[in-house]
Amino acid sequence: MNQPPSFPLFLQPTLKTNRFQLMPFREEDSKNLHHLINDWSVVRTLSDLPFPYPQTMVEDWIKMATTHPQKGLGYYFAIMNKAPSSLLENKPLNRLMGCVAITLEKNKTQAKIGYWVGKKFWNQGIASECVTRVIEWAFAQLPIKTLKALVIEDNIASIRILQKNGFQQTGKTTEKFMAYGKDYPVIVFEATRESFFISRQTPFTPPSPNSLDKIHMSSFASHPKPLLTVSAGILVDIHNKILLAKRPEGKPMAGLWEFPGGKMEKNETPEMTLIREFKEELDIDLSTTCLAPFTFVSQAYAGFHLVMSLFLCRHWKGTPTPKEGQTIQWCLASELKNYPMPEADKPLIPLLCDLL
């Protein structure tokens, strides 16, 4: 039986936020890292560090942080400022400010997140901005279902960041804190992909003015949300397998598996949208085939209301090839439940199991 593709082992990427870049650590960060982290205000919130924190341990830690990603054990992002936009800006390049780390648990369906920011950079929303970006990446790229965080009770700033990102308290425990030399009480927080997406309020980026023609405002005065009309296709091969596409990192709802398709443009019929989207996203031609209307879904999301027409299609020209950074996978209808999908798609699974 098919499972979603196995855990990808890859080099850790550099992620960007509005103000920062989140880079893999390098040997040359060792001095700055030591300077920032060998500080009681920081060390007291982190379980696995002694105080004082010797420079040699920092060097060992950087070695671990650079080898773990290749083994799929963990990912350690150095929070750096972005390059100055002009030479007149008197900011040093690549100034280290803190760290966001994701470590995988043994079964790889759960990971732990930890983060800290150097004291001189506190109260600027740095951790908040960077933690959200790393969670977005983790739910898109790693096979995890939940993220866990352990926080000491008086670390209110950290607890706020977790709550803003859809984490909920699931218990209390104790953890060995090297700096205190004893077990110390911590609160356990957990987030799922769904709770994270809901916390982001709008799982889809608000439309820019020039894309407004893609969004049709509802004619019902009582309808407060923009109506998004989408056309998607369920491609079925000779083995009765269905084509799924995993939304790529950087797109709203990244990491979820969907039926290929996209937003209807002005003056397009659902069929025209489908033909255009399948050419753009998968480089296949549906223009001469029979597109059988299957069903539609009507789903309220946080920032918009989705109306999606779904077509069934058994014949096409060409070989589906991912053109937009997505991952594609053929699977049986009975296997769809193994793939995390957008809310709107979940009611389609039993319909497809009955049909195929």
Ligand SMILES: Nc1nc2c([nH]c(=O)n2[C@@H]2O[C@H](COP(=O)(O)OP(=O)(O)OP(=O)(O)O)[C@@H](O)[C@H]2O)c(=O)[nH]1
């Ligand atoms: N294509 C597709 N979109 C879905 C599905 N389920 C679902 O909720 N959606 C939502 O419908 C919207 C479709 O947008 P899309 O991102 O595919 O649109 P698009 O291809 O035109 O992308 P673009 O805006 O990046 O050009 C997204 O908000 C997406 O999350 C599905 O099964 N297939």
Ligand SMILES: [Mg+2]
């Ligand atoms: Mg699309």
